[in-house]
Amino acid sequence: MRLDVGTCRALLTGAEVARLATTGADGQPHLVPITYAVRGEIVIIGIDQKPKSGYDLRRLRNIADNPRVAVLADHYEADWTRLWWVRVDGTATVLTDGAEREAAVADLVRKYPHYRTDPPGGPVILIAVDRWSGWTASDPAGR
Amino acid sequence: MRLDVGTCRALLTGAEVARLATTGADGQPHLVPITYAVRGEIVIIGIDQKPKSGYDLRRLRNIADNPRVAVLADHYEADWTRLWWVRVDGTATVLTDGAEREAAVADLVRKYPHYRTDPPGGPVILIAVDRWSGWTASDPAGR
Numbered sequence: 001m002r003l004d005v006g007t008c009r010a011l012l013t014g015a016e017v018a019r020l021a022t023t024g025a026d027g028q029p030h031l032v033p034i035t036y037a038v039r040g041e042i043v044i045i046g047i048d049q050k051p052k053s054g055y056d057l058r059r060l061r062n063i064a065d066n067p068r069v070a071v072l073a074d075h076y077e078a079d080w081t082r083l084w085w086v087r088v089d090g091t092a093t094v095l096t097d098g099a100e101r102e103a104a105v106a107d108l109v110r111k112y113p114h115y116r117t118d119p120p121g122g123p124v125i126l127i128a129v130d131r132w133s134g135w136t137a138s139d140p141a142g143r
Numbered sequence: 144m145r146l147d148v149g150t151c152r153a154l155l156t157g158a159e160v161a162r163l164a165t166t167g168a169d170g171q172p173h174l175v176p177i178t179y180a181v182r183g184e185i186v187i188i189g190i191d192q193k194p195k196s197g198y199d200l201r202r203l204r205n206i207a208d209n210p211r212v213a214v215l216a217d218h219y220e221a222d223w224t225r226l227w228w229v230r231v232d233g234t235a236t237v238l239t240d241g242a243e244r245e246a247a248v249a250d251l252v253r254k255y256p257h258y259r260t261d262p263p264g265g266p267v268i269l270i271a272v273d274r275w276s277g278w279t280a281s282d283p284a285g286r
Binding site for chain 1: 159160162164165166169170171172173174175176209211212213214215217219221223226228230232257
């Protein structure tokens with residue numbers, strides 16, 4: 001059954017890993033797992049470590065080409081009556097510095113204890129949610 | 144560290160859930176969780192149940208527009224030294240009937256006991272792998 005927006009937001013907020021899909025000018029979708037935080041109608045994604053190539057990451061190049069992105073969290077277990085997923089379709093912007101980036105990093109640090117000693121040092125992706133979608137195999141009230 | 148093709152294939156083969164990203168003509172990436180099977184350089188994705196709308200699914204419309212797709216499996220746990228992910232970038236075709244579709248459904252039934260009594264009845268997506276990518280936070284030999 002379809003999930004309402006409040007349930008979608010609660011499930012995405014509570015999950016620990018999701019995936020980010022971006023698509024650049026060449027039309028090839030790109031997928032990476034992400035850590036993230038949810039603040040109202042915004043999804044915040046940090047970039048953890050400076051890669052050898054600097055921050056010239058495919059996800060950032062794709063967003064520069066095309067800011068439309070999707071984020072998905074899902075739950076799988078052998079009991080298929082307990083499956084669920086939540087998707088955000090949204091519009092991404094990238095923050096490389098400033099107070100808004102600092103506030104977003106603080107949200108990530110609050111969610112993940114791992115970041116307390118080593119907060120994400122790179123650009124931060126902010127996704128403005130255009131649409132929430134979600135599905136569960138059975139009534140969430142029964143979970 | 145980056146994973147070699149054989150390790151990528153083994154990890155994807157062994158995982159139970161992955162995610163499919165497709166992008167249609169409008170440039171909006173679409174993401175859904177998938178069950179799937181791996182046969183060599185092919186990823187097989189079934190469509191389980193006939194939705195109310197028939198098989199006019201976004202993923203199928205997007206593939207008709209643009210056959211370039213991505214599939215991602217990942218592992219998350221609180222111990223971030225144990226994270227890994229595997230991605231396939233590939234080219235999708237859709238089979239609606241015939242012997243090749245039947246063989247693909249048989250692969251799905253072999254992997255998922257759930258399908259033994261209720262095999263996927265819809266179209267089957269075959270993804271020809273163009274590229275394997277994978278990453279692990281630590282040496283896979285040490286896992």
